[in-house]
Amino acid sequence: MKPTGKVTLLSAGPGDLDLLTLKAARALTCADVVLLDDLVNPEIASLAPQARVIKVGKRGGCRSTPQAFIERLMQRYARKGLHVVRVKGGEALLFGRAGEELAALRQAQIPVEIINGVSSAFAAAAGLGVSLTHRDHCQGVIFVTAHLRDHSEPDWRALAATRMTLAIYMGMSRIETLCASLAQALSSETPAAVVQWAGSANERRVTGTLATIAAVATEAGLGSPAIILVGDAIGEAVTLAAFEAEMPLLRSA
Amino acid sequence: MKPTGKVTLLSAGPGDLDLLTLKAARALTCADVVLLDDLVNPEIASLAPQARVIKVGKRGGCRSTPQAFIERLMQRYARKGLHVVRVKGGEALLFGRAGEELAALRQAQIPVEIINGVSSAFAAAAGLGVSLTHRDHCQGVIFVTAHLRDHSEPDWRALAATRMTLAIYMGMSRIETLCASLAQALSSETPAAVVQWAGSANERRVTGTLATIAAVATEAGLGSPAIILVGDAIGEAVTLAAFEAEMPLLRSA
Structure with a gap:
């Protein structure tokens, strides 16, 4: 059986890619799968050249990717042994749904790393x-x-x-x-x-x-x-x- | 007359140098003078190889560099045409004395750049x-x-x-x-x-x-x-x- 991968909950900061942390930039470099929120600067994908990039935006009030689906997606790829980077705009631990995503990943026993950013x-x-x-x-x-x-x-x-x-x-x-x-x-x-x-x-x-x-x-x-x-x-x-x-x-x- | 330099108010983040932003790391690379707060990881000086590094800590309750002296120091170096990087722990715009330092620099008509970080x-x-x-x-x-x-x-x-x-x-x-x-x-x-x-x-x-x-x-x-x-x-x-x-x-x- 392949070892479980992991999920990195990554704060993309406010938009300018220069406002990413060094740690975030490095995590993207070795990502296998990147899940991008709506409000994240799409150019961030250029920092993850090896990764499959999937947009999972959830604009307030619009039809969009359901939260449960995003959570299943993270788990599915991590279970394949892949390094999943879940990219959230601003600081991941402020608003958004980080609390729910962390709870779901814990319940699924998938290792999680959190990388802070600029709100x-x-x-x-x-x-x-x-x-x-x-x-x-x-x-x-x-x-x-x-x-x-x-x-x-x-x-x-x-x-x-x-x-x-x-x-x-x-x-x-x-x-x-x-x-x-x-x-x-x-x-x-x-x-x-x-x-x-x-x-x-x-x-x-x-x-x-x-x-x-x-x-x-x-x-x-x-x-x-x-x-x-x-x-x-x-x-x-x-x-x-x-x-x-x-x-x-x-x-x- | 030499052109006025500038001051960068730089957020050092919580300690781990990996939590600096890319923008902060780059500003340090070309700094002429670095003014370091007490709680900042001193290893940050390694990112500013060309700079004169001055510690200006102000620990609560302890004898330390007076605020007015720090402000004069920034202005003096900037007036010499140098790039002064004022490094503050965490996020520069949360607590600390950024508000006062910005006001003093403005009054002295010295250009200021602010670089955010992780609080x-x-x-x-x-x-x-x-x-x-x-x-x-x-x-x-x-x-x-x-x-x-x-x-x-x-x-x-x-x-x-x-x-x-x-x-x-x-x-x-x-x-x-x-x-x-x-x-x-x-x-x-x-x-x-x-x-x-x-x-x-x-x-x-x-x-x-x-x-x-x-x-x-x-x-x-x-x-x-x-x-x-x-x-x-x-x-x-x-x-x-x-x-x-x-x-x-x-x-x-």
Whole structure:
């Protein structure tokens, strides 16, 4: 009997292949099978020259590969003794379905390795030139998905009560209502920003306040995938925008 | 007059040099000056063969390089036309003093580039084999520092009210009291874990509950630097620990 292969749960980062870790790049080099999520930069396949590459995207709301099928696919190839690399956008251990995939692989007794990466909210902050947790403004940051399993909303009031920076994933389809909910608990002048395709060649960003950001983002034509950032720490980005106009070299490296 | 150089604010990740991004590794290759924080793996200097390497650590509570001096040092070298790489542990835009350093560099009109990385809490989750946000358990994760500027405590009750996973940085010196505070708002049976030196060769981890984790960590001799994780999503790690005993191949890659 052939020895069992293994599955590597790999974080692809926000898009730019340069934001992969050295460990991730090496794992791809020796992959036999690569399973790619929708939002992952397809050029990542060039780093896995030996691999069979299979797209298994699951776009919110669209018809797509069922989760159970993806899990069976990983197990089938691993059982053949192959090295399966499951590529997830951003950081694999934040949102997505890593928890369920890990549980399924464990139950099937298939060895798993996890390789971390850069999550989109950090790339968004880098694009804006701000720390997510400037200590003049807050004690931390909350990463929350606006896309809940039961189609309900997160408890925006409880999140606002922490006075922390909010990094909202998958919120663009309801940006207007979520900003309105937050404005009931926070000042409507609270700085906010939207960064689409953060950390990729197509990155676009706008800044404003809780009162204005939904309109500003809509007017600029920004949609999914994007990160919505809210909090006083994000106010530093406004200064940056003003500064950049005079100082185009900034972040030109 | 020589052209102004630039500063790269570089995220070194949690320790293992393999967890640097490709972009970070390349920036180091052509650095002229490297300013290293305390908790950064000193072997990173081997990736910057041309650079003058200066240690500018600022351990909490210890005598160390004042922040203002670090900022002046960056500016002085950049003004000489050099490429200064400021290396920060974990992700540069989470805690640390990136916000202040960015503001100082902007005021001095020095071009800045930011390179993201892997924050320790993600490495801790990888070590435990869990998602930080398993959707059976929560809608997000909070990254909070227990080490506040004015020596007060974060509002643990407000954080607990969000029902999210908590990733607590710099909390080991007060783990007992902070777990007690959290246990006033959460069940004392809430799963918890401590991971010391997450994502490095010296990584050590223990799991327990809010009621037990402080004693378990102390008995195992775990101290700073460590991440404390609290929340139902972390309960998946307990299953993993039980499973690993029978299945040592797991994450052996």
